[in-house]
Amino acid sequence: MPVIRISRARRRAALGLTLAALAVGATTGAGPATARTAARAQAAAAAPAADCGAAYRIEQKLATGTTWRMCWGYEREAGLVLEHVSYQPPGEPKPIKVLATAKLAQIHVPYDDGGNEYSDLTRAGFGYGLLDLTPAECPGGTIRTVKLPEGGDPEHRQVKGLCTTTRSRGHAYHMQSDQNGRTYQAQGKDLLVYTVNKVGWYEYITEWRFQDDGTIHMNIGATGSLSPYDYDAGDGRGWPVGKGAKAYATSHSHNVFWRLNFDLDGSSKGRVEQYDSQVSAPARGQQGPTEKTTGTKVAKELAGDARNSRWWRIVSATGKNKDAHPRSYEIVPGATTKYLGRPFTKHDIYFTEYNRCEQFASDNLRNCGAGHGRSVDAWVNGQTLTHPVVWVNVGFHHIARDEDQQPMPVHWQGFSIAPRDVTAMNPLTPPALADQNGHVRDGS
Template identity: 70%
Template sequence: MRVHSDSRARTRAAVGLTVAALAAGVTAGAGPATARPENAPAPTAAYCGAAHRIEQKLSTGTTWRMCWRYDGKAGLVLEDVSYQPKGERRPIKVLHSARLGQIHVPYDDGSVEYDDLTGFDFAQGLMNLAPGECPGGTIKTVKVPDSVNETPTIKGLCTTTRSRGHAYRVQGDTPGTVHQAQGRDLLVHTVNQVGWYEYLTEWRFQDDGAITMNLGATGSLSWDDYDAGDGRGRPVGKGASARATSHSHNAFWRLDFALDGSTRNRVEQYDSTVTAPTGGQQAPTTRTTRTKITKELAGDIRNYRWWRVVSATGKNKDGHARSYEIVPGPTTRYPGRGFTKHDLYVTQYNPCERFASHNPGPCGPGAGTSVDRWVNGQTLSHPVVWMNIGFHHVARDEDQQPMPVHWQGFSLAPRDATAMNPLTPDGLAWQNGHWRPGR
């Protein structure tokens, strides 16, 4: 579950927002990189300066590089993201920019709904991190734009590394030989408080080139919501006098790819069908078809369906076009609003289209203020991916006190970004394509 501890009293807390904070579009923090408009070319690592640069070489040999800035509404923004595994002469550019695109929270009883990024001061709630929240890492100082707090400078951005267990294991063709490695990740995260709720925004950059984006929810259940007399809520505490109101979390991420340094990427959708055995076949037959997505898309997760973003300019050493596959996590699609009725949107880049709902705009006559209204048949030359991962929270006794962290998110998996597994040990490096045991 992803818990939302928001209180209806959040509306009262919003009075503290300044007019400037409500009106801000893409407002950046201090430093040369943070002042760059979102439609400008992606910066290089040197451009963003040491204070806004993240560069980490993991123990397995892979180096991740990126710039960061802090937006007045979206919070943490990562830009110019690239990775360089061992054996690659230069970094492989992956993303122009990546950030949250919205957190939409509707309550089951229909009384309220929130757009936490653009309507409820998510970015202003950046929290100071204790050293124990960033073990073995560095806590960077963040200047919060248009801060309504007395101290706009927060020690709120953690960068550290963590083990994720086995990266691979294979029994070699030599008796007693086992090739195995323990994977390492670069972890970048912040904590933002909204009402009773504390959001953990987490980015994991793996040494094999994968990227995982997670939004965690913790904090406290809101005692102001212990009034679910309509039967939709669940009792917490002794008896049934306190009932926590059920609600949904619809988290959006906005990804602007720049594979091999170009934003002119292609998007492809793959669908497979399985048919029963015929003509003496011993097993069912699976046929996979590829659809090139040339127009804006509102897509839905289905069994045997996946998407990838393909480089228009770069290939790996085997001559295959580099790409990244979009791997959704568990999700509950919320049917109550148009912008939450689909799992994935691909839109043509528009600097005005910044948030999946309650977009500040205006983006022109009839453009609408949500991502579903922007899918209107434009040809894709610079695609932007919006991923929607939903969760329906029905409270439980274990949610208090404090609430355990509940996660929702998805991953990007490299597909042909390198010719072989970027962590391949030297003893297996010759096994690319056709090979025979005992070479």
């Protein structure tokens, strides 16, 4: 029996979503100008203005002195969207702009038996599935009301579904001085922004975590229930759950994409750099192997793959820290299981030239013109990167286990971006060590 993922109400919402999306470029072969006009009108209705009002503004000064600022909006397919994200650590006279927009770009769910394959953002009513949160789910924080886009359940339009709160994460640093034995330590604080969206039996926690040291974590947590319509008595592709070996839950993948549009120091014209390290055997007279790291400018669109000692960063076109080093953010991949069944999931990261029409990594609903392609792999076609957009793919192969019922524990997947030379020193440096930039002073 096919996997049933959405209720009748959710099916109606998904149908409304599909029809509305088709209306964006309803005429066959509608040109890019028509698509761009419709996309602009839709985006204007869904997202707050650059100087968003109080209802759409998030501003949090953490106990360690760092302030994060951003606007939030809510889209029909992507759900929560963050805009104009800035970071101001202690000692910086003004906010440092980091991201113009950040959002989910797809949750692609293919089943191992080939019977079902879903695009949970663009074809399964993800945005309409926002759930109300209770105070217990947002400890010490604020729950904001989200007005859902038209086209879904008219009785489910106002949802208390966005939580902003703070949380301790443990040590931000620990250092015992060799000179005077004094211990320097600080406990880190994070700002958390999250929603919960229900799609069929699954419930997705979309979490954005902003650390006081400038790091941003993007995570998706999948929970809810295993679909009871999955129990196919075993086809060699599942795992037995329940008593004996009669009920087999079909294994499947969750391929999650994020779309990041950087705005470092207020400029979209950052450059992309890739770094690779090579280890060589010890030369004569050396105690150990040598390792050399080489950076390469990524001048054109790229479909990239994570490898040992490989990483990427987005470098500011205009801003430098107090040491005169260009500011940048490094992309830090999370644990992933690559799904090789579709072209768009075969790579870990994509860098494409900005195109407003390109919003979803697969099953892109907007009509971008004849021959444009509907997935991110088709958009890597050799354009020069002047305004790079970053697409990150993190996969999880879900082979069910007895512990997955009932309810199913959250399984997380995600990645981070970490500041690299955004500030001249650790932004949480204590005053007693503030003069130790590039050297260690005796007696510290």
